[in-house]
Amino acid sequence: MKLRHIAIAAIISAAACGATAQNIATPKVKADFKERQEKVANPAYFTVFDRNLTPQQREALEFLYAYMPLPDIADYSGDFFLTNVDATLRARKEMPWGKNIPDREWRHFVLPLRINNEALDNHRPEFYAELKDRVKGLSMKDAILEVNHWCHEKATYEPSDSRTHSPLATVSSAIGRCGEESTFTVGALRAVGIPARQIYTPRWAHTDDNHAWVEAWADGQWYFLGACEPEPVLNLGWFNAPASRGMMMNTYAFGAYDGPEEVLATPDGYTNINVTTNYAPVDTITVNVTDRQGRPAAGTEVSFRLYNYGEFYPIATKTTDQHGRASLSAGIGDVVVWATDGKNFGMTKGSVGRDRNVAVTLDLTPSYTGVKEMDIIPPVASNKPVEVTPAQAAENDRRKVYEDSLRGAYTATFFTRERGEDLGRRLGLDPARVAAVMIDARGNHKTIEQFLSGVPEADRERALTLVESLSVKDRSDVPAVILADHLTAPVYDTPLYAEYILSPRIDNEALTPFRSYFSATVGKDEAARMRANPAELVAQTARDITILPDWYPGNIRMSPEAVDRSKATNAASRDIYFVAKARSLGIPARIDPVTGKTQWADAKGNWTDASFGGDSSASAKPASQGTLKLAFTKTGRIDDPKYYTQFTLSKIADGRPQLLGFPEDATWSSILRDGQKLDEGQYMLVSGQRMADGGVLSRAQFFDIRPESTVSDTLVMRQDNKGVQVIGNFNSENTYTDLASGAEKSVLSTTGRGYYVIGLLTPNHEPTNHALRDIAAVAPEFEKWGRGMILLFKDRQDAGRFDSSLLPELPSTVSYGIDTDGKIAAEIIGNLKLSTTERPVFIIADTFNRIVFVSQGYTIGLGDQIVDTIHHLGE
Template structure:
């Protein structure tokens, strides 16, 4: 069947609105869900859910309908990765909450189906957190209004977890609790799961990328009595609709949420797929306008079905925050913030680019005038929206109580964290097991709440397997060590050893991309006969052919964002492109073939007997060798303090495929020197080198250089970063999450916890030191201005001995917003010296930075008038 045609048929029907009884319970038969359920089974050829339902005689009508809803709209990764009993347990917990919670009968059918019932929030591993969370929370929120219950659930979440950045894999809610940490995507997934557990509709909101700074953010919206409210996940505030990101969100260009199922709410639909509806919630946070474009060919004719990327400059690329298709008249539109979009459109071969300014009201015309051989340079001055947040302030009593609660929650969480493995306990285990002490300490300390499971695993395996087990644990990611199971470890530890130098990383290692880990090696050994595996090892191209001929491509029911397990792909014989790549690598490693998904290009690859990587081309029946390659030589002329531009911060490289850019994902630590030093080989084709200078107000001076790479030759290109000396510029990065020892409280804490959100000053100073004294006297002279502005200034000594030697009485007029501390292990000094390319670590050093980790000013050594300079910088930023 034509899958695209089927997709059109599926979604041509108008969604049915069920009548709602007085108690909020749906009545009548959901014919749309029933139709979609049957259509999905017919498409996939998988009738597991129907067979299971037919075998169940004890299900209530509500349970049966809920199971059908979940199976109708869950991705293939879920339907074939978890047993029906798993979903039934979650359904029963949801129905129990609806029955027992005081607001359960007030939640409308639509909100319950889409924002309470689904187990999945985004792309996390699924678990049975719902009944666990319900048991912990039901009495805690008993007797509260829905609004107060939302606040209370968030306090409970803060008690369990706090922010820490990590890789892109999203931990399950129970894993986040076990680890006691999570990045914003995990904190928000966890908080949504907790709210849904007590029957409160909740959804995760994402800004795919900010316009005024790099990075993105995720938070939570919760429904109460007919309205959606927002909260910062695991960051409790005294009232709803208050969070540190109020101001950044008011500068947002696009904020969206993913809804599982055929959703018919009032929000603008950005994209509708068989399993999900992506909706636009930007208007909840920022002023908006509708950006309209018309895509035309070089003859002026409208182009239908062109891909239109509404992009923002972020991490030095034009990142598409929304992707639309042009209609029959070439028209596409997006409701977004009051800032500049870079709009890139393509018909699959030719492309065109325009800037849609925040003040533009006319329809933008995009001419697809750049053919496959076009080269040239484009420059854009990009302006983000201005901040426009209007905050509702809590009362002083609300703020005082919230501060007391969050302090108590911190202590509860820390009481749990101190039960994790310590260097001493890890060393003791290493001695008792006879394992390498350094490796054992690294594994156990990084495992956090999973330390007991890993300790038990290492203890229970034979002594001669423990060294290999440590190699396995060091091959997976740090986050994996926090939640990897003994089942998965045991499975992959059994991988037959080879002498290949690639064995640990590319054969034994279960980690392929950012997928959930499974015990797939024994599975494939049971499915692929030994003699066949030997043949595939001798000639991996034969396994490529098998995958191409036996696994059907699916672009409808499983989106690449939620990868199917390798076992599910084998059983269903159907996969999206990402899951197919993961399947190939998993099955190849199970047969002893070194394989990977290349982290830079995203290509699926296997290694030959000489250790050379070969591209896997599932759509190429000739199974041709890897693409011809040429070399790129970038040249850069240093300016100011910029001597080695950073990838993602100041430049990126993308290959243009089918008229659209595909980012080359080098390591975050890569720079101009590290990349050019390797003399990178690139596939033949067309590329775009994007550079940008982020200004202090969030604007960007961007440059896009288009060129070709020809096989067997070296292409020379200059790496040019535009400059504007009249504006304050971002000159480097500094982690606002760094720790310091606060001398007033006697505790170790993060800079961010003291500064709050926004710009702040850090000074690295010395006692009884003339240059430091000059700086402090200058700052004292402008104390009134510093106090008026309120920006925190943290002054750090090297250690407590230095602090004791400092005579505070010599500087009685320092601003009241100065905080004194010590620099733990010189972390802040070392980072500033390295990131800002300072030639020495001589103090005093002062920086002006913000909590998006941008540095806009640095001063080192003896200076006069520092106080005036700092206040001027802060004034100009405003």
């Protein structure tokens, strides 16, 4: 692909900073590499070492092959890794800082190509070619800032699914969620030889969602930055305040890392390290676990969990020592501690910073039913302001406007709705459907256009159906070879055809052209037998595929083709393999999005679980099920609680909760009011009400579902009974510049008498983006309320950068304006004594000049919080 043209942390000793030995493969690395070769026992994976390699090439490859995920070894060639090794060695030699980077930091945070669960690509030599002259002559710190400006030229934030674009795909699409932006930025920094790592908070404590950003190493110290969000200085980002309230921030170091940070875990090939102390006050909490007889429970799994998106989400997992103890360094706030021996479990609340020791008893059995309520308090903000001069801020803003224009010039080449509809008419296809997929394609539009145009006219409808079966993100990076491969699927007369036979999308794996592979390797007679009796394919999979759980960090998956060749993989890749092979043979198959179970369907569309225990009869036996039916009484304004927002349901398996993945738009009435069929077993219903300060009133209720029986109960939403209070004042006669008319208007003249909302925004800014999306999600509530909402930018430059096309439609009551001379922002911040000028800021006030609600910075669920407050106002 041709690219578009256009201190916090540990100090490394001075001696380490001057290291020039450049020992890539230490004795431990060499030993681990040898052990890896012996355990994998497949010489074909290591043929690159038969090449005539230089000592540095060999040692770099030994380090990568000693620790890389097994899917990477199986799915990418040795030549692929050698190309990237050569680019990395070149950067180390040619960049002025190359000789000064300690071996440890270079080995773990420059050399590795993989950053997240992205498909690997050859971005490194391409990025180096474009960036090397741009950072020439700069200090390391200035080079980091410059690389981030370059990244901002290429991509801006937009939320999406959890599959991570490769760096080149992020450049092509010009957008990415935080995990993709940080993967892209880490890749760009490593391409010019700067150590970089992706920092991740698994979940925020004070609001729903998570976040990822970047740390980069310069002159002996780690600094942080917001990926594709350039600031004038390092250690500055919109997330400074949220991070100061964080309870866990971590990163994965490739290989056996021996740095100064606390080690959380050592999954095969990686070291999970705790960097929370870089951002927030921390303390250590120790959990003492005992069994039902009061004896120390050694070897027990202890997970530390936060209430987030309606569930208790694990942010760190430890194992108790011989005394039944496990400790964690975390932010100062409440966690839910969950301990299990794989059968029985126990749970309690622990307050980091107050409770130095927490006792948990494994007294809850697999048949336990009951209720546990907890009031959960998150950390308070404690970030320190970072000094930026007005001149620095102005220059940074000027550059961002220019960078937006470069990116905008590129995205202007993408398909519009009109252009897409015109293509549809020319191809004899539904114009609206073609326009939708072509808009989703973004920088991949030529691939999709050529595919649809190039197939025979009789096959175009099916070709469009194939593209529609992909995820939105798939359309923006799927290569032509994959589309061509899957269009070879024969047509079968079943309503499940498009989604469960034709489509290559199974889970969150990288798409591959597996259909032609299985068509070539499975004989026609064998395929016919398996179509007639899918249980035979289940039994064959169980018999032929060995489960090898080693070297599978995160959600990286081995391709179906590689699984078939190696006959060894992990369970998740085995399940994808089964579905891919079944679809290739004409058998509808899926991984159930709710339960995660692997299934195939018969001719009548009935789904059967695929059991890989080796007994073919087990695959045809339906799971024993009961029913959970819950009533709900309107609570406050909540008349139909939302899944992931106000409640979730998890199955307790082996003492651990496993979330059921109902659709994002699921509600109580759609899944539980009339009864939900569930496999027999123990379930936990979690509900919670998030307070304006980030605290949560949580409730966990446990059910035992028995076969052919119904459990009837009630979904309870705990409520805060405190009334709305006046928290400050704001003059409703203040004026602003109305963007629509250009006239100076007062707040009062815009909103009329009564309550109203004012929002202070930053354009193309992740917290602002989330806030506006949350408001759009409850637009009918604001329409019903009917009062005005004024959204203000700080100046015309910011207003000009705002791209509303990246957002859903806001309520019709919204007006846009400019805060003339910053008077409104100054008054709100001053009167409410807000500690920072961070945006966005939203207030609810009235024309008696009273403020009754404020939200500042990164908040998920803002729309619901505002509507809840409005409800309590009786408006």
